[in-house]
Amino acid sequence: MAKKIALLIGVSQYGEGIPSLAAALNDVAAMERVLQNPSLGGFEQVERLLNPDAIAMRTAIEKLFKEASRDDLVLFFFSGHGITNDEGHLYLTTRNTVKDYFKSTSVDANFIQQESKNCRAKRQVLILDACYSGAFAEGWRAKSVSVDLKQQLGAEGRVVLTSSSATQKSFEQEGSILSLYTQYLVEGIETGAADKDNSGSIFIHELHDYAKAKVQAVKPNMIPSIILDKEGFNIIIANAPKSSEVQYRKLVEKYAQNGELSDFAFLVLKPKRKTFGLTDEQAEQIENEVLEPFRRRLANIELYKQAFAKAVEQKYPLDEHILKILKDYQQEVLGLRDEDVVPIELEITSVKEIQKQEVKRLQCQREAEAAEKLQQKQNEKFGNLIGRLRAGMLGVLWVVGCLLGWWGLSLLLRPKF
Incomplete structure (x- = not known):
């Protein structure tokens, strides 16, 4: 047998x-x-x-x-x-x-x-x-x-x-x-x-x-x-096994999408609870069991997002050592594919890149303002120097004029023989 x-x-x-x-x-x-x-x-x-x-x-x-x-x-x-x-x-x-x-x-x-x-x-x-x-x-x-x-x-x-x-x-x-x-x-x-x-x-x-x-x-x-x-x-x-719970679970499996049941899904599911003789507590337990795998993946994605964001916040761009650790965490611990995390990385690095560019822009702006102020100071110093030189030249010219005047006057007053 x-x-x-x-x-x-x-x-x-x-x-x-x-x-x-x-x-x-x-x-x-x-x-x-x-x-x-x-x-x-x-x-x-x-x-x-x-x-x-x-x-x-x-x-x-x-x-x-x-x-x-x-x-x-x-x-x-x-x-x-x-x-x-x-x-x-x-x-x-x-x-x-x-x-x-x-x-x-x-x-x-x-x-x-x-x-x-x-x-x-x-x-x-x-x-x-x-x-x-x-x-x-x-x-x-x-x-x-x-x-x-x-x-x-x-x-x-x-x-x-x-x-x-x-x-x-x-x-x-x-x-x-x-x-x-x-x-x-x-x-x-x-x-x-x-x-x-x-x-x-x-x-x-x-x-x-x-x-x-x-x-x-x-x-x-x-x-x-x-x-x-x-x-x-x-x-x-x-x-x-044949039971109302099994039949209801298959309906939930049919309507579940990405870890969620839409409001439209409940248009069918809630009446079916009564049809199958299930209490709300029994039905919700089945729903949670069906949705659990999707929700756990979403939780893993969130864990990776937190880890990547923390790494980027501490040092950006990321070095090879940190990238290797994050890759092992992604694949070997969380079990996520590259396509699961690429959108997260792009979102976080895009924000960081914008922040980096903004910091660079502000730094350039500050450098330009500092250069302008320095130029102004240099211009002021140069202007003061020119002013002093002008005043000096005028003084010299006045002295020279005086000397020439005295010399001319002396020629006029010199006795003639």
Whole structure:
């Protein structure tokens, strides 16, 4: 008889040089909750493995794939750090993985691939909520490499879901108990919102599409990906709950735009609250849940705006060191794309440029006024000098005139012989 079996691995603690992850174990608990729920995932067998060492992790993975039958649905979930080497090869970390020797202390993606290939189950789902860049500890440089997950993990009848692309980090959420991608995988199942075609079943590609849209509403720079073929496309991961809340949520999803619901949207939504038998409190809670990802992105944009404005206020133009820090803050912490922040930077620098030009204009004006005053003083000094010279010349001329007069008079009075 076909079974649904899952192995959920969470690694929150690591060896030297690799930072801990607060959300990993919570991710496992949340996934276990929805998968084991008979009304949702309906998985008969769910094994949790928390902070395993490399041997325990490889053993559990081998056991998962080895014991599965042909008609079983096998699900492998990992939440933790993913590390790539210089060739772009993926390793999943364990509790004894250390920065300097991560290859020998982690689980190679090739191992998972081989065990998956040897598995008799024709339906397999691999979910990796992991970072791939390996840039975590100080001095551990990020590598812009390309991890070919299709080659390393993909195969016929197998679906691979990843929380971010090979050159990105998955983002832990400050103040949240779940990582971003897992949060929306769980939400998509638990609320039924991932059932886009209203079939009553949530296909794996529907779940990924829902989670990806929500993740990118919060952090557009984070791009979850999916690898699947036509066989994997038809894998049903869970049943969608049927309720008034689910129906109302889908309406809210339909009308929400950029983190807001317009007054026109409420022309439909408020009557529908009564139709679905929801209280205003229930409806508002659903609305806030739907709008939350967009609002968080707006909050992240505001955080970047404040940081950029502060930097510009302290020093303008910005030097390369500050620009690099702001770029890391934008991409790695806030998860924003360049197109999200360029308008902010232009707005702030334009104002600063106007202020700079105004300061320059005032400085030029002051310099011109000072030069004019100096010229006036010089002119006054020159005028005074000319006046004194004139007076002196007149005095000399008067003396000369007097002398000439006396000389002429003396000639007239000289006796004649």
